[in-house]
Amino acid sequence: MQKLAIFGGTFDPIHWGHLLIAETAVDRLKLDGVIWAIDRCPPHKQFSTQLDFPYRWQMVQLAIANHPAFILSPITNNSPGYSYAIETFINLQVVYPETHWYWIVGQDAFATLPRWFGRQELIPKCDWLVAPRPEASNIELELLGLSVVEQLTAEAIAIRWQVLSVPPIAISSSLIRQYCQQQRSIRYLVPETVRTYILNQQLYKENNLTEISSDPN
Ligand SMILES: Nc1ncnc2c1ncn2[C@@H]1O[C@H](COP(=O)(O)OP(=O)(O)OP(=O)(O)O)[C@@H](O)[C@H]1O
Numbered sequence: 001m002q003k004l005a006i007f008g009g010t011f012d013p014i015h016w017g018h019l020l021i022a023e024t025a026v027d028r029l030k031l032d033g034v035i036w037a038i039d040r041c042p043p044h045k046q047f048s049t050q051l052d053f054p055y056r057w058q059m060v061q062l063a064i065a066n067h068p069a070f071i072l073s074p075i076t077n078n079s080p081g082y083s084y085a086i087e088t089f090i091n092l093q094v095v096y097p098e099t100h101w102y103w104i105v106g107q108d109a110f111a112t113l114p115r116w117f118g119r120q121e122l123i124p125k126c127d128w129l130v131a132p133r134p135e136a137s138n139i140e141l142e143l144l145g146l147s148v149v150e151q152l153t154a155e156a157i158a159i160r161w162q163v164l165s166v167p168p169i170a171i172s173s174s175l176i177r178q179y180c181q182q183q184r185s186i187r188y189l190v191p192e193t194v195r196t197y198i199l200n201q202q203l204y205k206e207n208n209l210t211e212i213s214s215d216p217n
């Protein structure tokens with residue numbers, strides 16, 4: 001049976017931290033692939049603040065090009081409204097049957113897991129790989145794990161999770177958006193193809209979003 005991990009996120013924009021997490025998962029868990037699932041409309045973030053989906057999709061595509069184990073999710077037509085992880089999972093299960101599933105989350109997303117929509121169905125079906133945020137200590141992560149397990153146990157949800165040991169990397173999408181707004185360099189924070197795309201499209205410069213034609217739908 002093949003082993004696939006889903007890496008879900010807003011990816012606004014994708015950065016080297018994301019790529020290193022996914023690479024570490026492939027390497028450590030001997031995965032056959034990582035599926036990059038971009039949330040069209042994340043339920044926990046204000047929709048109006050996201051860069052339009054086609055831009056984020058295009059940047060992920062550029063960043064993962066030529067990596068044999070990285071797959072851009074074929075599910076791009078999330079139904080109207082919020083993008084829920086459970087929907088992504090159900091759709092991917094149809095495309096990839098006979099799969100042992102993993103789900104990659106950063107520590108901050110892991111902390112919200114006990115509130116995810118459809119968690120009763122989703123959580124037991126995946127092995128959860130948790131990437132620590134660089135500022136977190138081992139003790140903090142352990143305590144977080146205990147808290148998440150306790151909250152889920154109260155709802156009779158069983159979870160299998162483990163820490164994904166990633167070299168700490170203090171890059172976030174918000175840092176990159178901030179640097180762009182301040183006209184600071186983002187070289188070496190994102191892949192060069194992504195940096196060029198951001199510059200050419202003049203992204204993250206407040207109120208200057210334009211239509212592009214690469215929407216996969
Ligand atoms: N540097 C990092 N270390 C560990 N996990 C990370 C890191 N950057 C992102 N993640 C995780 O990757 C997933 C997708 O992240 P997301 O697309 O929201 O990027 P982000 O950098 O966290 O964005 P923002 O700064 O806008 O919150 C989330 O589970 C998040 O916790």
Ligand SMILES: O=C(O)c1ccc[n+]([C@@H]2O[C@H](COP(=O)([O-])O)[C@@H](O)[C@H]2O)c1
Pocket residue numbers: 007008009010011039042043044045083084085086105109112115116117
């Ligand atoms: O489905 C939900 O209810 C839900 C609520 C909050 C976050 N998530 C997931 O959390 C992951 C990280 O999301 P983000 O937007 O913080 O990058 C991604 O896989 C989302 O699908 C999912």
